Amino acid sequence: MIDKDLIADKKSLKNKLMNSEKLAGFVFISPWLFGFLAFMIAPMLLTLYYSFTSYNIVGNPIFIGLQNYTDIFNDPKFYTALKVTFTYVFFSVPLRLAFALVLAVIFNQAQKLTDFYRAVYYIPSILGGSVAVAVLWRQMFGYYGAVNTILMSLNLLERPISWIHTPDTALWTLILMAVWQFGSPMIIFLAGLRQIPDSLYESASIDGANWSQKFFKITIPLLTPVIFFNVIMQIIRLFMAFTRVYIITQGGPIDRTLVYVLYLFRKAFRHTELGYASALAWILLIIMAVITFIIFRSSKYWVFYQSEEGE
Amino acid sequence: MNKEKLYPIIYHLIIISVGFIMIYPLLWMVAGSFKTLDTALDPSLIPNKLNFENYVQGWQGFGDLTFATFFKNSFIIATVSTIGQIFLSALAAYGFTRLEFPGRKILFGIMIATLLLPRTILRIPQYILFNEIGWIDSFKPIILPRFFPRPFFVFMIVQFLRGISKELDRAAMVDGCTRYGVFFRVLLPTLKPALITSAIFSFYWAWNDFMTPLLYIQSTELYPVSLALQLFSDPNSVTNWGAMFAMGTLSILPVFIIFLFFQRYIVEGVSTSGLKQ
Numbered sequence: 001m002i003d004k005d006l007i008a009d010k011k012s013l014k015n016k017l018m019n020s021e022k023l024a025g026f027v028f029i030s031p032w033l034f035g036f037l038a039f040m041i042a043p044m045l046l047t048l049y050y051s052f053t054s055y056n057i058v059g060n061p062i063f064i065g066l067q068n069y070t071d072i073f074n075d076p077k078f079y080t081a082l083k084v085t086f087t088y089v090f091f092s093v094p095l096r097l098a099f100a101l102v103l104a105v106i107f108n109q110a111q112k113l114t115d116f117y118r119a120v121y122y123i124p125s126i127l128g129g130s131v132a133v134a135v136l137w138r139q140m141f142g143y144y145g146a147v148n149t150i151l152m153s154l155n156l157l158e159r160p161i162s163w164i165h166t167p168d169t170a171l172w173t174l175i176l177m178a179v180w181q182f183g184s185p186m187i188i189f190l191a192g193l194r195q196i197p198d199s200l201y202e203s204a205s206i207d208g209a210n211w212s213q214k215f216f217k218i219t220i221p222l223l224t225p226v227i228f229f230n231v232i233m234q235i236i237r238l239f240m241a242f243t244r245v246y247i248i249t250q251g252g253p254i255d256r257t258l259v260y261v262l263y264l265f266r267k268a269f270r271h272t273e274l275g276y277a278s279a280l281a282w283i284l285l286i287i288m289a290v291i292t293f294i295i296f297r298s299s300k301y302w303v304f305y306q307s308e309e310g311e
Numbered sequence: 312m313n314k315e316k317l318y319p320i321i322y323h324l325i326i327i328s329v330g331f332i333m334i335y336p337l338l339w340m341v342a343g344s345f346k347t348l349d350t351a352l353d354p355s356l357i358p359n360k361l362n363f364e365n366y367v368q369g370w371q372g373f374g375d376l377t378f379a380t381f382f383k384n385s386f387i388i389a390t391v392s393t394i395g396q397i398f399l400s401a402l403a404a405y406g407f408t409r410l411e412f413p414g415r416k417i418l419f420g421i422m423i424a425t426l427l428l429p430r431t432i433l434r435i436p437q438y439i440l441f442n443e444i445g446w447i448d449s450f451k452p453i454i455l456p457r458f459f460p461r462p463f464f465v466f467m468i469v470q471f472l473r474g475i476s477k478e479l480d481r482a483a484m485v486d487g488c489t490r491y492g493v494f495f496r497v498l499l500p501t502l503k504p505a506l507i508t509s510a511i512f513s514f515y516w517a518w519n520d521f522m523t524p525l526l527y528i529q530s531t532e533l534y535p536v537s538l539a540l541q542l543f544s545d546p547n548s549v550t551n552w553g554a555m556f557a558m559g560t561l562s563i564l565p566v567f568i569i570f571l572f573f574q575r576y577i578v579e580g581v582s583t584s585g586l587k588q
Contacts, residue, residue: 021410024490028406029418031399035459039433040425046436057442111322119574120330126570126577127337129519131537132559136340139352139552146339146354153354180333184581191582232427240429243521247541261431268435269526281432288429 044285050278057272068279078280080255081263085239088171088259092178093234100182100230104189105219118190125183134247138164141173141248167256170249174257177248178238185230192226193219224303232295236288260284337563343556352552366561369554373542376531378558381539388450388524388535389517392457396513397506400460404468405494409480426462438526448529457517464509470583471505472498508580511573515566536562 017023026033051068053061072078103121107114127133140146141163151157163169196219204214220227242261245251251258251266264284268277338356344365345358370378406412407419441452475498483497484490499506521537528534531542540562543555570577 019489021490022412025406025410025412025415027491028402028410028494032403032406032422032460032465033418035399035456036422036425039437039456039459040428043433043436046439047432050435050439057439106322106326111319113323117326117330119570121333122578123337123567123570124333126515127563127566129515130559130563130566131519131521131540132340132562133337135540135543135555135559136336140336140339144352146352149352149354187578187581236427236429240431242431246521246525264431265522269438274435274439278435281435284429285432288427292427 047278047281050275051282053275053278055274055278057274061275064275068276069283071276072279072283077255077258077263081258081260084171084256084258085241085260088175088178088241089235089238091175092238093231095175095179096182096234096238097185097227097230099179100185101189101223101227103182104186104193105215107186107190108193118186122183122187125181128177128181128183129243131243131247134244137173137177137244138248164249165253167253170253170257174241174245174248177244178241185234188226188230189223192223196222221304225305228295228299228303232292235291235295239284239288239291340556341560343552344560346553348551348553365551365553365557368551369543369557369561372539373531376534378536378539378561380532381534381536382561384450384533385518385535385537388453388520389514391450392454392517393510393513395454395458396461396464397510399458400464400509401468401499401502401506402494403460403465404472405498407465408469408472409477409493409498410490422462422465426466434522434526441527447527448533449527450533452527453520453523457513461513464513467509467580467583468502468505471502475501504576504579507573508576511569511576512580515569518566 050061052063052065054064054067055061107118107121124133143160143162143165145163147163148157148160152160161169163173200218200222201214204218209217240261241259242265245257245259245262246265249257251262260280261284264277264280267273267280335356339354342356342358343352345361345363346353347359347362347364350359372378372381403422407415407422437452437456441447446452479497479501480493483493488496519537520535524535524538528538531539534542536558540555540559543551543558
C-alpha cells in the first residue's frame with residue numbers, strides 16, 4: 001500500500017514538474033543562461049580582474065593595482081591605435097551608410113531586374129568577410145596589383161606604388177574595402193523603405209513636391225529609426241576590425257593601420273602581456289559603451305518614431 | 312526619344328557599370344585562378360587559356376596535407392557549431408516568448424543588450440581557461456562557445472515566434488501535449504524559415520572565422536580553410552598567386568552557393584535584424 005502511494009506521489013510530482021510553466025521557462029532558457037554566465041559574464045569579470053594584474057600565462061597573475069592603466073595612458077602606441085581606429089570608423093561608417101542608403105533608394109524603385117542588381121551589389125558584403133577576399137585585396141593594392149596596372153593604363157598614375165605599404169594610403173585601402181561592403185545596411189534600409197506607405201509620396205506629389213523635397217521631408221525622417229540602428233551596428237562592427245587588417249597590412253606601415261583590436265591581440269597573444277591586454281580590453285569596452293550611450297541619448301533629437309508622430 | 316523611354320536605359324547603364332566595378336575584384340580573383348602564372352596578376356578578366364593547373368597545384372596544399380583536410384576541418388567546425396547553436400537558440404526563443412517565469416523580462420532585456428557587446432573583450436579569459444584545461448590545438452575551444460545561443464539568433468527566432476498564434480500552443484496543450492511537446496512537435500516544424508535563416512548566418516560566420524582558429528589551432532592538420540589560405544603568402548617565399556586564387560575561389564564557393572539558393576532567407580534575416588526592435 002505504501003509503495004503504491006509512493007508511486008502515485010512520484011507520478012504526480014513528475015506531472016507537476018512536467019506541467020510547471022516556471023520550470024519549463026528556465027529549462028528552455030538554461031542553455032542561453034549558462035552560455036551567458038560562462039562565456040560572457042565570467043570572462044568580463046575575469047578580464048577586469050586580470051587588468052589589475054601582471055600575467056604572462058606561466059605562473060600566477062600578480063596583483064599590481066592600476067599599474068596597467070597608468071602604463072596604457074603613457075603608451076604612445078595606445079594613442080596611435082585609438083587615432084587609427086577612430087579615423088577608420090569616422091570615414092568608413094558615413095561613407096558605407098551613404099552608399100547603402102543611395103542604392104537602397106535606387107533599388108526601391110519598381111524597375112526590371114532590381115532583385116538581380118541588389119544581389120550583385122550585395123555579393124561583396126556576403127563574401128567580403130572571408131580571408132580569400134582580404135588576401136585578394138592585398139594583391140590588388142600591392143605593388144604588382146591590378147589597381148596599379150589599371151591606373152597606369154588610364155594615365156592616372158606614373159609609376160607603380162604599393163598602396164598597402166605606403167604610409168599615406170595604407171589605411172585608405174582598408175577604408176575603401178569597408179565602404180565597398182555596404183550590403184547589409186543596404187538591405188536593412190531597403191526593408192525600412194518598403195515600410196513607408198506609398199500614399200505619403202502620392203499626396204506629396206499632388207501638393208507639388210519635387211524629388212528632393214520628398215527625399216528629405218519624407219524618406220529621411222521616416223527612415224531615422226533604421227539609420228539609428230545602422231549607425232550603432234556599423235560603428236561597433238568597424239571598431240572591432242581585425243581579420244582584414246591582420247591579413248592586408250599587419251598594422252603597418254609604421255603603425256599607420258594599427259587598429260585597436262590588432263594592438264590588443266598583439267599585446268595579449270604575441271607578447272603574452274595578458275594583464276596589460278585585459279586593461280586594453282576594458283578600456284575598449286568603456287569607449288564602446290560611451291559611444292553607444294551618446295548615440296542613444298542623441299537619438300531623441302533626430303530619430304522620429306512613427307507612433308509618436310502619427311498622433 | 313522621349314523621357315520615359317530614356318530614363319530606364321540610363322538607369323540600367325549606370326547600375327550595370329557601377330555593379331561591374333563592385334564585383335570586379337571578385338571576378339578578377341576567379342579569372343586569376345584560371346590564368347597561367349605569368350599572367351595571374353594581369354587586370355584582364357579573360358584568362359589567356361582555361362587551365363586548371365592552379366587548382367591542381369593549390370589543392371596539393373602544404374607538406375603532405377591537401378586542401379581536402381582544410382575543407383573537412385572547416386566543415387566540421389561550421390556544421391557542428393551551427394547545429395548546436397540553432398537548436399539551443401530556438402529553445403531560448405521559445406522560453407522567452409511563450410513561457411511566463413520570474414525574471415523573464417529582465418533576462419530578455421539583458422540578452423538584447425548583449426547584442427551590442429563587442430566579443431573581442433571576452434577573448435583573453437577564454438584563452439586562459441582553454442589553455443588551463445589543455446584544449447589548445449583542438450576544435451573544442453572554437454566550437455564550444457559557438458554552441459551556446461547567440462543573442463542575434465535568439466532575437467531573430469523570437470521575432471518569428473511572435474508572428475505565430477498562441478492558439479496553436481493552446482490547442483496542442485488541450486490535446487495533452489506538455490510544453491516540451493508543444494515545442495518539439497508543434498513549434499519547431501513551423502519555425503523552419505527562421506531556423507534556416509539562422510543556420511545560414513551561423514554557418515557563414517563559423518566558416519569565415521579567422522581569429523578564433525588563429526588563437527587556438529597550432530598544428531597544420533587542424534587548420535580550417537581560412538587559416539590555410541594564409542599559408543600561401545609566406546613572406547619568405549615566392550607566392551604562387553594562381554594557386555592562391557584557385558583555393559581562394561574554392562573557399563568562397565560554399566558561401567556563394569548558399570547565397571544563390573537561400574538569398575531570400577538571407578535578405579529576410581538581415582532585414583529583421585534591423586527592424587521591429
